[in-house]
Amino acid sequence: MTLCVEGSMRYAALTDTGMVRDKNEDAYYADGRLFIVADGMGGHQAGEVASALAVEEFLRYEKDNRHRDPLRRLGEAVQAANRILVDRAAVDSALKGMGTTFTVLLVENGVYLGHVGDSRAYLLREGILNPLTRDHSLVERMVREGRITRKEARSHPRRNVILRALGLADELAVDLVRVDVRPGDRLLLCTDGLTARLEDADLESILGEEKDLQECARRLVAEANARGGEDNVTVIVIDLDHGDVPLVSAGEASGKRTRGWLRRLRSREDPDGGG
Numbered sequence: 001m002t003l004c005v006e007g008s009m010r011y012a013a014l015t016d017t018g019m020v021r022d023k024n025e026d027a028y029y030a031d032g033r034l035f036i037v038a039d040g041m042g043g044h045q046a047g048e049v050a051s052a053l054a055v056e057e058f059l060r061y062e063k064d065n066r067h068r069d070p071l072r073r074l075g076e077a078v079q080a081a082n083r084i085l086v087d088r089a090a091v092d093s094a095l096k097g098m099g100t101t102f103t104v105l106l107v108e109n110g111v112y113l114g115h116v117g118d119s120r121a122y123l124l125r126e127g128i129l130n131p132l133t134r135d136h137s138l139v140e141r142m143v144r145e146g147r148i149t150r151k152e153a154r155s156h157p158r159r160n161v162i163l164r165a166l167g168l169a170d171e172l173a174v175d176l177v178r179v180d181v182r183p184g185d186r187l188l189l190c191t192d193g194l195t196a197r198l199e200d201a202d203l204e205s206i207l208g209e210e211k212d213l214q215e216c217a218r219r220l221v222a223e224a225n226a227r228g229g230e231d232n233v234t235v236i237v238i239d240l241d242h243g244d245v246p247l248v249s250a251g252e253a254s255g256k257r258t259r260g261w262l263r264r265l266r267s268r269e270d271p272d273g274g275g
């Protein structure tokens with residue numbers, strides 16, 4: 001568990017292997033300025049390499065390019081992470097086919113979001129949960145096309161098929177958006193180990209009820225595990241509740257990093273690049 005207070009924000013981060021897997025292939029990073037969750041996939045050790053390597057390369061690129069516009073920098077750093085995964089897999093057969101989701105929030109005179117895959121970001125405002133990301137998954141596409149209901153998507157046999165991830169191809173489309181935040185907002189970043197077990201209504205009630213950040217993160221993970229815990233689960237909960245919208249300059253951020261490892265195999269069918 002990571003708990004930190006950085007100026008006008010507080011955050012807690014927690015990852016857990018779950019009740020079934022023997023490894024945790026999720027990786028996360030949180031330092032008060034950057035918040036990342038990544039859910040690795042691939043055989044043997046490849047999934048944990050993918051998520052960790054993507055976070056590492058993202059941070060390296062971001063650090064070297066702080067002069068650039070935040071949203072542009074975010075997109076380029078995700079692309080850099082994608083490239084290193086593709087390149088590494090090309091020269092190491094043990095890593096062939098590795099990939100990872102990647103969802104990142106940058107707080108820098110505003111809040112910026114970058115997203116690829118089926119990890120998620122949410123914003124809780126005045127008790128109402130708002131999704132900030134859209135899953136790049138087959139079932140999400142089927143729901144949007146009206147072919148299945150959201151409820152059916154949760155138990156669909158192909159619910160693990162993701163359409164976009166880092167490491168699968170040179171070309172990668174990254175969702176990039178500036179998020180309008182207000183004091184009092186609570187943000188959640190999580191991997192699908194959480195959202196496969198808990199519905200949005202569950203997330204909304206836990207995020208709304210539990211004022212203590214660490215306890216909130218712990219409850220989210222405990223609830224996923226109580227409902228089977230079939231996957232690794234990672235959560236980062238961020239409160240923007242101390243006055244103004246956070247203004248954290250690049251120089252103030254202190255590094256704090258935790259990696260977790262998990263096991264997750266996903267099919268890579270139907271790459272559509274579009275989600």
Ligand code: CA
Pocket residue numbers: 039191192193231232264
């Ligand atoms: Ca997962």
